[in-house]
Amino acid sequence: xxxxxxxxxxxxxxxxxxxxxxxxxxxxxxxxxxxxxxxxxxxxxxxxxxxxxxxxxxxxxxxxxxxxxxxxxxxxxxxxxxxxxxxxxxxxxxxxxxxxxxxxxxxxxxxxxxxxxxxxxxxxxxxxxxxxxxxxxxxxxxxxxxxxxxxxxxxxxxxxxxxxxxxxxxxxxxxxxxxxxxxxxxxxxxxxxxxxxxxxxxxxxxxxxxxxxxxxxxxxxxxxxxxxxxxxxxxxxxxxxxxxxxxxxxxxxxxxxxxxxxxxxxxxxxxxxxxxxxxxxxxxxxx
Amino acid sequence: xxxxxxxxxxxxxxxxxxxxxxxxxxxxxxxxxxxxxxxxxxxxxxxxxxxxxxxxxxxxxxxxxxxxxxxxxxxxxxxxxxxxxxxxxxxxxxxxxxxxxxxxxxxxxxxxxxxxxxxxxxxxxxxxxxxxxxxxxxxxxxxxxxxxxxxxxxxxxxxxxxxxxxxxxxxxxxxxxxxxxxxxxxxxxxxxxxxxxxxxxxxxxxxxxxxxxxx
Numbered sequence: 001x002x003x004x005x006x007x008x009x010x011x012x013x014x015x016x017x018x019x020x021x022x023x024x025x026x027x028x029x030x031x032x033x034x035x036x037x038x039x040x041x042x043x044x045x046x047x048x049x050x051x052x053x054x055x056x057x058x059x060x061x062x063x064x065x066x067x068x069x070x071x072x073x074x075x076x077x078x079x080x081x082x083x084x085x086x087x088x089x090x091x092x093x094x095x096x097x098x099x100x101x102x103x104x105x106x107x108x109x110x111x112x113x114x115x116x117x118x119x120x121x122x123x124x125x126x127x128x129x130x131x132x133x134x135x136x137x138x139x140x141x142x143x144x145x146x147x148x149x150x151x152x153x154x155x156x157x158x159x160x161x162x163x164x165x166x167x168x169x170x171x172x173x174x175x176x177x178x179x180x181x182x183x184x185x186x187x188x189x190x191x192x193x194x195x196x197x198x199x200x201x202x203x204x205x206x207x208x209x210x211x212x213x214x215x216x217x218x219x220x221x222x223x224x225x226x227x228x229x230x231x232x233x234x235x236x237x238x239x240x241x242x243x244x245x246x247x248x249x250x251x252x253x254x255x256x257x258x259x260x261x262x263x264x265x266x267x268x269x270x271x272x273x274x275x276x277x278x279x280x281x282x283x284x285x286x287x
Numbered sequence: 288x289x290x291x292x293x294x295x296x297x298x299x300x301x302x303x304x305x306x307x308x309x310x311x312x313x314x315x316x317x318x319x320x321x322x323x324x325x326x327x328x329x330x331x332x333x334x335x336x337x338x339x340x341x342x343x344x345x346x347x348x349x350x351x352x353x354x355x356x357x358x359x360x361x362x363x364x365x366x367x368x369x370x371x372x373x374x375x376x377x378x379x380x381x382x383x384x385x386x387x388x389x390x391x392x393x394x395x396x397x398x399x400x401x402x403x404x405x406x407x408x409x410x411x412x413x414x415x416x417x418x419x420x421x422x423x424x425x426x427x428x429x430x431x432x433x434x435x436x437x438x439x440x441x442x443x444x445x446x447x448x449x450x451x452x453x454x455x456x457x458x459x460x461x462x463x464x465x466x467x468x469x470x471x472x473x474x475x476x477x478x479x480x481x482x483x484x485x486x487x488x489x490x491x492x493x494x495x496x497x498x499x500x501x502x
Contacts, residue, residue, distance in 0.1 A: 191449075233490075242367060243487050246494040253497070269500060276493040282486065 008112055009095055010126040011051060012058040014102070015041070016116045021106065036105050044098040050091035051098065054129070057082055061125050061149060062118060065157050072153035076146060083129045124148050195222075195274045203267045212262050219259050219270055226254060226273050229280045250276070291434045291449060291480075293472030295377055297345045297458055300429035302335025304421055330407060331418050337395065337404040337455050338431050348437060348444045352400055358433070358452035359395050359402055360499070364491045366392055373406075373454045375413040379472060381434055381479050383454055389413035392455065404455065417457055426460035434475045434483075451492075453483055 007013050018041045025034035045052050057079060066072050102111060116122065128145040131137045192200075199218055206215040230251045234244050254273065259266070310328040317323050338344075340352035365371040371392035372383050394405035408418045420427065435450030484492075 237487075240487060242364060243490055243494070246491070246498060250494055250497050265502060269497070269502075272493060272497045272500065276490065276497065279486065279490045279493055 005123045005127045007123070008099055010122055011054045011095065012062065012122040012126060013116060013119070014095075014098060015045060015055050015059075016122070017111055017114050018102075020114050020116075021108065021111065033106065040098070040101050040105060044094060044101070049094055050087050051094045053086055054083075054091060057129070058122070058125050061153070062121060063157065064153060065155065066153050069150065069154060072150045075153060076150055079129075080132045083132045086133070088133055121149075121152055124152075192271075193274065193278055195278070196271050199267060199270060199274065203262070206262065215262055215267075216259050219257075219262065219266070222270055222273055222277070223254055223257060226277045226280075227251060229277050230254075233280045291436060291475045293379070293381055293475055294348070294433050294435050294437070294446065294450065295346070295430055295456075295472065296338065296348065296350075297428050297430045298336075298339065299460055300335055300427040300457070302333045302427075305332045305334065306330070307332070331421065332393065332405055332407045333421065334403070334405050335429070336401045337429055338402040340397075340400045340402070342400075343443055347442070348446055349440075350431075350446045350450070352397075354446060354448060354450050355402055356397050357495070357499075358450065359397055360495050361488075361492050362392075362395055362452055364488060366395060371395070371454065374456045375417050377430060377432070377456055377458055381432070381453055381475050382482050387413050389417040389457060406455075428458040428460045430456045430458045432456055434480065451480070451484070 018037050021037045022034050022041070025031070025037065045055055061075075061079060064075070066075065124145050128142065128149060131142045131145070199215075199222070202215040202218050206212045230247050234247060237244065257266075257269070307330045308327050309330050312327040313325045315323050315325055338350065338355060340350055340355045343349055362371065369391065372385075372388045373390050373392065374383060374387040375389040376387070378384055378387065388409060388411055390409055391407045392404055393407050394403075396403055408414050408421065431452060432454050433450055433452045436447045437444035438447055439445075
């Protein structure tokens with residue numbers, strides 16, 4: 001009987017773990033690690049290798065969506081034939097060398113614990129491919145997994161771009177966002193107010209989720225509060241023409257701010273508006 | 288974020304003196320009928336280069352033009368409000384000490400990558416010393432005082448975007464390049480800055496940033 005699933009020997013997962021390691025290292029500015037992981041990826045998943053062939057097969061089964069059960073069944077038949085054409089001994093050796101490289105070069109104890117979307121399907125496909133090749137197969141499991149993969153092939157896949165990233169999101173998206181926010185907070189601590197940091201955060205989430213509703217709400221809020229703050233300051237300081245004339249001009253600009261497009265420029269201007277609002281509310285004694 | 292430190296510069300002051308007689312010398316009689324000469328009241332102003340942008344100064348620092356342009360723009364409020372005061376010799380403080388004030392900046396503007404200023408010498412104890420030095424043809428040094436951080440680039444330090452100009456002071460003329468290498472001063476806390484820049488100064492600074500923002 002075939003062995004149970006081992007994530008360390010799952011070609012699809014190993015590829016995904018390497019890609020995530022590269023992304024995380026790039027965000028953390030760890031060039032050494034990202035280069036090392038990239039070198040491993042290029043070396044072991046080079047076209048022509050058995051690992052590359054198996055990865056392509058797994059990737060096709062993971063990503064493909066077909067319209068009917070008949071087409072899915074014929075793909076399954078093709079996939080089974082392709083899996084059996086792979087040189088199992090060479091593949092096993094390549095996989096062992098890849099794991100050895102990962103363990104020795106990257107030396108990351110959390111490498112195999114990274115979260116991957118559709119983990120269960122990666123596990124199912126790898127186990128099924130192993131069963132197809134095995135002389136001592138578990139027929140009951142093979143039948144069940146073939147059925148699962150066939151169903152998966154006709155299921156509409158959710159594209160990553162449609163996934164909403166929030167602080168509660170699982171996996172790499174949340175990790176990337178957390179790392180970015182941490183770096184931002186470290187670099188600009190003391191320079192940015194909480195409101196300014198909140199605006200940047202909303203902008204980052206808006207870009208990642210392709211949803212501007214939250215950031216637009218924040219911008220509208222900044223705009224209305226600042227208009228009130230300007231009016232109040234002018235009322236309280238009627239004699240200060242030098243500042244009041246500039247406030248009038250700024251208020252006009254603010255009123256004309258169109259929020260149809262929210263881009264880097266818009267956020268930069270609103271960062272200044274937030275700073276102005278904060279200065280208008282802070283008296284000399286409160287600095 | 289880097290610590291904000293007191294940053295002083297020191298460069299040779301290249302200037303022209305303009306003397307305006309406010310009240311001419313008069314001859315009058317005292318209570319006993321003796322003839323008394325009342326000296327003329329003069330207003331001495333000087334026009335010269337206060338600071339150079341994008342140039343390595345005597346302190347091994349470079350002030351980028353965009354930083355100086357912004358600071359000169361922000362300094363206009365001080366000029367308009369007759370608060371653009373400076374001292375004779377450098378104190379180790381971010382606050383301008385009224386006891387040592389010697390001059391008032393009347394105009395400051397950028398011209399060909401330099402900050403040009405028109406400065407009026409005040410009739411204060413320090414101002415009288417300054418006027419005497421000027422009338423005797425003593426060579427002077429001009430020094431900007433501000434707070435900010437620097438970043439090392441090769442052999443010199445570049446003043447960063449967080450720089451805030453406080454004033455320009457007169458100092459002894461630096462005869463040898465590098466002889467007046469004044470190290471970065473003490474760390475300036477937010478409380479120190481609030482004594483230099485009041486609320487309307489800070490508002491004006493943000494307003495200038497908003498109104499000069501190019502879309």
